[in-house]
Amino acid sequence: MKNLKIGLLSILVTFVLACSPDLDYVDNSEINPTLFPQSESDIEALVIGSYYPLRGSWANGIHSTSERGLMFMLDATTEILQGPYGIQQVQTLHSYNPTSSDITRFYDDFYNKISEMTLNIAAIEGSSANDNLRKRGIAEIKCARALLSYELFDMYGPFVVAPLEILQNPLAEEPLAKLTNAEMVSFIEQDLLDAAEDLPSPSEADYGRFSQGMARMILIRLYLHEKRWEDVETQANEIIAMGYYELEDDYVGLWDVEAPVESKEVIFSVPADGDGTSENQWQLMVLPSNYPNRGGFGTIQSSWAFYDSFEASDIRKTNLIAEYEGTDEIIYNRSNPGTFLQLGPLPLKIAEDADRDTDLTTVDIILYRYADVLLSKAEALANKTNVPTQEAIDLINIVRERAQIDPIELADYADIDTFNTMILLERSHEYWCENGQYRSDLIRHGKYTEYANDLNGAASQSADYKALFPFSLSKISEGKGLFIQNSGYN
Structure with a gap:
């Protein structure tokens, strides 16, 4: 965790320096590939850069x-979750459209990071660093590229993935079409x-860095998305x-x-600090x-419907705060x-973390756990x-x-529809406010629009096509005519 934070800070410093009007501009495309990357520190810099868009940052971290x-x-x-106003209410009512910039920005802001990772993989492949360094570095960047690609694919469906030869000739304007679904899945899967x-194995990976367990966990999510049950x-x-992995006794x-x-339950966590x-x-x-x-x-x-869906003794609803005494001494x-x-x-x-010095907290952002x-x-x-x-x-x-x-009994869930309704409920109770993948779970089982309509009634603007943003x-x-809008939004 310490190394990752230092690396991210280094990148921030580099960014600030690059923006200084007192310094000469350096075209990175002119860097001699016979000189960089070569050393362990060179490759580590490229690897740490691949984690940068995946961190929890309001400005430019997708896991904010x-x-x-x-x-x-x-x-x-x-x-x-339910939003009383703003973009959160747009999400709740499924009223998003192509002018909803808070929704479209995830693709606009992050898809180019995939291209950067592609170029960095090629740079490491062409370096003369020792084989182990190159393999480890490429593996981490491929895992980062796959995670980011999967998350955007889950939100928008297939998108443009620029091939290396196009990226290596940036002055040539060449509009590209989105990949097919099969091509998109294959791209993520192979990475x-x-x-x-x-x-590295989970026992050998540094905290906050990718392991074999994380790569296989994202594969599970990808295969769930495609309903490839045997592969899951x-x-x-x-x-x-x-x-290696096991459940913690203390969920909260x-x-x-x-x-x-x-923790041997955490498969991947984004370290957080109080410094931004x-x-x-x-x-x-x-x-x-x-x-x-x-x-x-x-x-x-949250919603009262969600709160009511928990069994009375379920500890997973502990931090769904249903009552508190305000600073005005009124019980809400x-x-x-x-x-x-x-x-x-x-x-x-x-955790409430009431003793924190700032509005930020040092509680880390857990994305994937063994329970999944x-x-x-x-x-x-x-x-x-x-x-x-x-x-x-x-x-x-x-x-x-x-x-x-x-415990539940097989006799009560012997047909597949009843079982899937139950598993959706379990997933929502186990993973609420972690990685947002419950939306994908609902879509997989054809319940996304149905549940939104049940929750919001006549105010709901959901429709089947809104399963993609x-x-x-x-x-x-x-x-220029090659990049086609998702169906339903034209």
């Missing part, structure tokens, strides 16, 4: 916990399969066979102020201004919500034959036991 990050925006399209071969099962078995403690550096290098703003987003100890902006709430709850709980409880998820492997395998086992099995139920019960709720009008225009 603000409205400029994936989790906030994706969970806000589901019953997990991850390659990365899984050369990344295969990758889950590969992770289980590593013999995973989001305590102490980073879960030693990689930041966690979630308390600032969630807590209202009159919250005791330390308030915030109160920009988002469902019966007296004010303008703070009118949609639902406060979805705090992480178990529930994904359970879903795959049932759906590959459309017949739920005892093994699938047993895997779910492992997760439920940690949540301190009663629109591209910006500027990107469609730049495509």
Whole structure:
């Protein structure tokens, strides 16, 4: 974690220096490839750069916990989060369109990072550094490229991926068409399969860096997206066979102020600090201004429908704050919500961290956990034959036991529709306000629009085509007829 933060700080310093009017401009395309990258530090600089867009930064980190990050925006399209105003309300009502810049910006701001990673992979491949250094560096960048590509693919569907020969000739204007779905999946899949071969094992990977477990976890998400159930099962078995991962006894403690550096449940976490290098703003987003100890902006709430879906003893709803005494000495709850709980409880998820010095927190941003492997395998086992099995139920019960709720019985979920309704509920309860992938879970099972309509009633503007977000009008225009808008938005 320390090394990653230092690396990110170095990149920020480089950026500031590059913007100084007192310094000469250097065209990086003129760097002699026989001189850079060659050393371990050269390759490490390129690798650290690949983590840069994946951090938690309001300005330019895709995993920001603000409205400029994936989790906030994706969970806000589901019953997990509801927005009383602004872009969060747009997400809640599914009223986004090609002029919704807060939605289209994720592609506009981050797709070019994939091209940068492609160029950096080529630079390392062409270097004379020792083979182990090159393999490890390329594996980390491929994992970063695959993660970012998967996240954009999940949001927008297939998009443009510029080939290396085009990137190496930047002065030639050549509009490109989006990849087909098969090409997009193959591009992401191959990066991850390659990365899984050369990344370190989970026990050897530094905290906050990619491991073989992370590469295979993203493969699971990709295969779930494509309903490739046997491949989901295969990758889950590969992770289980590593013999490293296990569930923590304390679910709530995973989001305590102490980073879960030693946790064998965390597959990948984005380190956060209080200095703005990689930041966690979630308390600032969630807590209202009159919250005791330390308030915030109160920009988002959960829904009472989501809160009511938990079993009474389920510890996973601990930080869904349904009642609090404000600094005005008034008790706010469902019966007296004010303008703070009118949609639902406060979805705090992480520790309150009342002693923090700034509005940022040092609670790390967990993206993937071992519980996801178990529930994904359970879903795959049932759906590959459309017949739920005892093994699938047993895997779910492992997760439920940690949540301190009663086990479920196969007899109650013997048909596939009932099973899938149950697994969606379990996924929402286990992963709320983590990586935003519950939206994709709903889409996979054809429930995205149905659940939005149930939640919002006549105010809902959902439709089947809104399972994909629109591209910006500027990107469609730049495509000169080759880059086609997603269906339904024309």
